[in-house]
Amino acid sequence: xxxxxxTLKALLALVFLLPLASAAWAQVSPExxxxxxxxxxxxxxxxxxxxxxxxxxxxxxxxxxxxxxxxRSRALEVTDDGDKSMIIFEDPADVKGTALLTYSHKEGDDxxxxxxxxxxxxxxxxxxxxxxxxMGSEFAxxxxxxxxxxxxxxxxxxxxxxxxxxxxxxxxxxxDKKSGYTRQVVWIDQAEYRVHxxxxxxxxxxxxxxxxxxxxxxxxxxxxxxxxMEMVNHxxxxxxxxSWSEYTFQNGYxxxxxxxxxxxxxx
Amino acid sequence: MSMPCRLRPVLLLYVMVWPAxxxxxxxxxxxxxxxxxxxxxxSVQHEAGLSLYAAPEFYTDWDDGRQxxxxxxxxxxxxxxxxxxxxxxREFYWRKSFASAELAVGLRKVFWGVTxxxxxxxxxxxxxxxxxxxxxxxxxxxxxxxxxxxxxGNLEFFLMPYFRERTFAGQEGRPRVRxxxxxxxxxxxxxxxxxxxxxxxxxxxxxxxxxxxxAHFSGTARDPRLVPQFSSSGPPVLIPHYxxxxxxxxxLQATKGAWLWKLExxxxxxxxxxxxxxxxxxxxxxxxxxxxxxxxxxxxxYQFDDRGSNVTPFQDDIALGGRLAFNDTQSSELLLVTGIxxxxxxxxxxxxxxxxxxxxxxxxxxxxxxSNIAVGDLLADLRDDDYLELTFARYF
Numbered sequence: 001x002x003x004x005x006x007t008l009k010a011l012l013a014l015v016f017l018l019p020l021a022s023a024a025w026a027q028v029s030p031e032x033x034x035x036x037x038x039x040x041x042x043x044x045x046x047x048x049x050x051x052x053x054x055x056x057x058x059x060x061x062x063x064x065x066x067x068x069x070x071x072r073s074r075a076l077e078v079t080d081d082g083d084k085s086m087i088i089f090e091d092p093a094d095v096k097g098t099a100l101l102t103y104s105h106k107e108g109d110d111x112x113x114x115x116x117x118x119x120x121x122x123x124x125x126x127x128x129x130x131x132x133x134x135m136g137s138e139f140a141x142x143x144x145x146x147x148x149x150x151x152x153x154x155x156x157x158x159x160x161x162x163x164x165x166x167x168x169x170x171x172x173x174x175x176d177k178k179s180g181y182t183r184q185v186v187w188i189d190q191a192e193y194r195v196h197x198x199x200x201x202x203x204x205x206x207x208x209x210x211x212x213x214x215x216x217x218x219x220x221x222x223x224x225x226x227x228x229m230e231m232v233n234h235x236x237x238x239x240x241x242x243s244w245s246e247y248t249f250q251n252g253y254x255x256x257x258x259x260x261x262x263x264x265x266x267x
Numbered sequence: 268m269s270m271p272c273r274l275r276p277v278l279l280l281y282v283m284v285w286p287a288x289x290x291x292x293x294x295x296x297x298x299x300x301x302x303x304x305x306x307x308x309x310s311v312q313h314e315a316g317l318s319l320y321a322a323p324e325f326y327t328d329w330d331d332g333r334q335x336x337x338x339x340x341x342x343x344x345x346x347x348x349x350x351x352x353x354x355x356x357r358e359f360y361w362r363k364s365f366a367s368a369e370l371a372v373g374l375r376k377v378f379w380g381v382t383x384x385x386x387x388x389x390x391x392x393x394x395x396x397x398x399x400x401x402x403x404x405x406x407x408x409x410x411x412x413x414x415x416x417x418x419x420g421n422l423e424f425f426l427m428p429y430f431r432e433r434t435f436a437g438q439e440g441r442p443r444v445r446x447x448x449x450x451x452x453x454x455x456x457x458x459x460x461x462x463x464x465x466x467x468x469x470x471x472x473x474x475x476x477x478x479x480x481x482a483h484f485s486g487t488a489r490d491p492r493l494v495p496q497f498s499s500s501g502p503p504v505l506i507p508h509y510x511x512x513x514x515x516x517x518x519l520q521a522t523k524g525a526w527l528w529k530l531e532x533x534x535x536x537x538x539x540x541x542x543x544x545x546x547x548x549x550x551x552x553x554x555x556x557x558x559x560x561x562x563x564x565x566x567x568x569y570q571f572d573d574r575g576s577n578v579t580p581f582q583d584d585i586a587l588g589g590r591l592a593f594n595d596t597q598s599s600e601l602l603l604v605t606g607i608x609x610x611x612x613x614x615x616x617x618x619x620x621x622x623x624x625x626x627x628x629x630x631x632x633x634x635x636x637x638s639n640i641a642v643g644d645l646l647a648d649l650r651d652d653d654y655l656e657l658t659f660a661r662y663f
Contacts (some may be wrong), residue, residue, distance in 0.1 A: 059596050067596050067626065093662035094629045095598070109524065111473075119403060121378040124478045128524040129554045134560065136596040168437055256367065260473075261416055265364070267333075 034154030036168040041193040042149050048223045050076045050253040054246045059137050062237030069135055073264075076253050082106055083146045084258040088266045092182040093148075097267040101258060102127070104146035115263045122260050131180025137233040137240040138209060140180055143200075144258075150173055157185070181208070195226050209233050219249050282597035294339075295629075296320065297660030303441055304636065304653040312441050318345040322357070333364045337373075339407075343398070350437030350450070351397040356407045369414040374407030379469065380531055381482060381520040384568045384586035384606060385546045387531045388516040390484045391467060393431040399440065400635060401617070406431045414596075420472030427465040430487045433507065442635075442652030449504040453486065455536075456511045462513075463487050480518040488537060490511035492578055495614060512537045525552045529568070537574070544572035546581070564590035566604065581611045597623040613640040613647075629659045 028036070050098045057069040058089040070091040076084040082104030089098045104110045110127040129143040142215035152172035160167045174181055182205055187197040194216055202208040213226035256262065302315040324339040339358035345351035360373025377391040391408055398404035409429045415422045435448035457463040465486020472479055491507035498504065514535035521528040530547035548568030556563050566588040570581040588604030601620040607613070614637065621631035636653035 042576050091626070092623060093293065094295070094623060095661075096662070111476075111522075119378055120376045124381075124473070124520055124522050124526050124527075126527060126552060127523055129552070131563065132554055133560050133594045136560075136594055136598065256416065259416070260471075261369070261414065261421065 030156040031154060032155035033151075034172070037153070037156065037168050037170055037188060037193070038149055038154050038172070041188060041195070044193050045223060046077075048077055048220075048249060050074070050249070050251050051225075052246070052248045053244045056242075056243045056245070057135065057137060058241040059135075060239045060241070069137075073251065074251075074257065076255070076258050082110065082148050084255070085146065085175075086258055086263065086266060090267075099263050099266045101260065101263045102145070103258075104148065104182050106148045106150040113260055113263055115266070117267070120264070121161055122263060128178055130174075130176055130178045138233045138236075138238055139240055139242070142174070142176075142179055142181075143211070143231070150170060152184075159190070160187070162187075167196065192224055196228070217247070219247065223249065269471075278443060290325070292323060292325050293663060294321070294323035295660045295662045296322070297658050299656060299658045301441075301654050303651075304655065305651040307642050308445060308651050309442060311439050312438065313347050316346045316348075316441075316485070318343055318351065319561070320344075322360070330363075335362045336360075337362070345440075348397070348437045348440030350435060351415045351440055353397065353434065355395065355474045358407055367416045369416070371410075371412045371414075372493055374409050375412065376405050376407060377412075379482060379516075380518050381478070381529045381531075382518075382531050382546045382548070382568055383550065383566055384548075384604060385531075385581050387533050387544055387546050388480070388482060388518045390489060391425060391427075392515075393433055393489050395434050397434040397436055397440065408436070411434040420470055423469045423471075425465075425467040425469075427467070427486065428462070430463060430465065430509070432461070432509075433489070435507075442649050442654065444493075444505070444648035446495060446503050446505045449496070449506055452510060453491070453507045453511050454494075457487065471549075476520070478520045480516075482516045482518075484512065484514045484516075484535075486512065490578060492575075510537050525554065526588045527551075531609065537578075542572070542574045543573065544579070544581075548586070560594040562592045562594065563604050566590065566591070570606075580608075585609060599623075611639075611641040627662050629660050631660075632656070633658075 033265055035056070052074050053072070055071050055073050057071070059067050059069070068091070069089075072088045072090060074086045078084055085102045085104070087100045089095045099115040101113045102110050103117075112125050112127040114125050115121070116123060116124045131140050133139070134141050134144055152174055155171045157169045157171055158167050167189055170186050170188065172184050172186060180202060181200050182203055183201050185199040186195055195213055197213070198211040199207060200209040200211070210232055211229060211231045213229045215228040216224045216226050218224055223245065225247060227244045227247070230239060232239045297320055299316070299318045299320065301318075307313065320341070320343040322339070322341050324337070325363070326337045326491050328335050337358045337360055339343045339356070340354065341591045342354040343352060356374050358373075360371050360374055360375050362371040363367060378389055379391070380386050386402065391410075392405035393408065394402045395404040395406050408431060410429060411426045413424045432450060432453055435450055436443035438447055454560045455463070463486060465484070467482060467484040467486075469480060469482040471481075488510045491509050493505040494508050496506045512535060514533050516531065516533040518531045527550040529550065530545070530620075532545045534541065534543045536542075536603060546568055548566070550564055550566050552562055554562050566586065570584040570586065572579045572582050574582075576582060584606055586604055586606045588602065589602040593599035599620075599622040601619070604617050606615040610625045614634050616638065618634040619631070621629060623629050633656040634654070637650045640647050640650050
């Protein structure tokens with residue numbers, strides 16, 4: 001009944017149980033491990049608050065012909081639901097001032113409004129078109145929407161080392177039946193939990209697209225953002241490149257900067 | 268002496284570059300060609316015509332983006348129609364944003380509503396009818412407006428001290444009804460005429476999948492009654508009569524997956540008589556038809572209005588249509604809508620298509636034709652004015 005042996009016992013227990021615990025971790029199902037990795041990647045991005053950036057999109061057809069699009073983008077972190085975002089189109093000139101407001105949700109369809117400057121009209125639009133192309137690009141709406149954990153089920157596949165960098169390779173399955181994909185294979189680096197590559201498989205189980213994300217930059221000593229992405233469509237030979245610039249965090253945005261009024265004033 | 272001379276270009280450059288972050292000139296200019304499918308009803312009219320338009324827009328922000336000045340003139344030069352050759356200030360206003368309010372003074376354009384085939388509750392701006400029969404081109408409305416942004420929605424007040432008359436095609440213009448509308452001699456119910464002060468109030472909000480707007484308008488009706496007047500000196504003319512109108516309206520949209528359910532309802536008093544009007548229906552989108560990137564939107568709406576046929580052609584009508592969005596890099600689109608009068612079976616069909624060329628050019632096509640129209644219908648006079656229009660525009 002002396003406190004000392006108790007502490008010793010606790011210490012001993014700790015020494016013996018630790019390896020057991022990690023062994024247990026090693027024995028978790030691939031599904032649990034996949035979810036753990038996705039959750040960790042998500043947790044590392046908590047607290048980013050808000051961001052603002054300029055986005056340049058280069059669309060390339062199979063002959064290498066290019067067209068360029070430019071837009072500005074803002075995002076606001078929402079703690080207990082999906083994030084809010086606004087995209088303001090700058091170029092080509094005929095769509096200048098057109099703006100898209102999205103309230104993403106962890107479950108169910110997102111809420112979306114589109115502002116058409118020529119008519120001064122704010123239009124609530126359907127967001128059920130997950131697999132449709134964004135602005136004629138190789139990115140589908142679902143590729144660019146807020147990647148909430150709840151939107152997929154996960155499975156750990158393997159560890160892989162490429163060029164001396166260790167990756168987790170996990171597979172994720174869209175929960176939404178309207179998704180254009182059966183599964184996605186995702187490469188996440190083990191050091192910082194950043195996504196580097198995604199292989200997309202369509203409803204016929206054939207390899208549709210590959211996304212590569214690189215030029216990662218660290219902001220506020222905590223948040224990694226890729227400043228470059230390239231999506232290649234293997235079935236059409238088309239590709240789309242996205243480049244970000246003027247990335248800023250902590251702009252002090254509030255819900256007022258992401259409502260139907262701000263949509264009309266955005267440009 | 269040489270120093271200031273060398274400095275001047277630098278200063279000039281500085282002045283030119285400095286506001287670029289907060290000010291911008293955008294807009295479009297275009298050439299439009301219209302060809303009519305039938306010979307004109309009157310010999311002064313023409314088989315085809317060209318016109319040029321310019322719609323520049325300048326804006327500048329200051330005070331950390333809290334204040335903005337917008338200047339958006341519009342001008343069109345028409346080959347034949349003197350009434351269609353016109354200039355307007357679409358927008359010319361100053362706006363100041365506060366933490367949860369917004370004040371604007373000047374000429375503005377405001378859109379209310381959700382439906383596609385008729386914009387029943389959209390009542391703030393006068394229609395620039397010489398531009399297009401679809402009533403989507405609007406004249407700038409002088410106003411003072413205040414918007415309050417609250418958790419329970421937006422509340423907007425409008426005070427409109429000056430009335431804008433609707434524009435109508437002139438002697439040589441097409442499409443137009445048989446008699447020319449005499450826009451120089453309008454008749455007003457109010458003795459204050461164009462200086463009658465109109466006001467309006469609107470609350471709008473969204474709750475989950477529902478977007479809702481409630482509004483009241485009190486003032487001069489934007490839609491005139493056209494009353495024939497016979498004269499000894501020439502052919503009869505149509506005199507626009509602008510009544511006083513009190514209208515309460517609701518607009519509602521439910522967004523349920525690929526289904527959009529839409530309703531606009533208005534009731535009010537005009538010429539001491541109560542009226543009720545409605546337009547409602549659905550838009551359903553089929554995404555990626557035939558394994559392509561093309562979306563097909565199906566539109567079905569019903570229109571009802573218990574006012575006389577001299578006020579509106581939408582008394583008991585159905586509108587059916589389809590919208591193709593090609594989702595390509597040229598943003599190609601095609602819309603086909605047919606309005607069918609349930610009583611007379613008269614049909615009014617519209618086809619609109621557009622496509623971008625290169626980075627800054629856009630081509631569009633518009634076809635409007637009337638079929639199966641009964642004599643005496645408000646639109647019957649337009650039956651010879653079916654047309655095809657091509658527009659090529661440069662955006663900047």
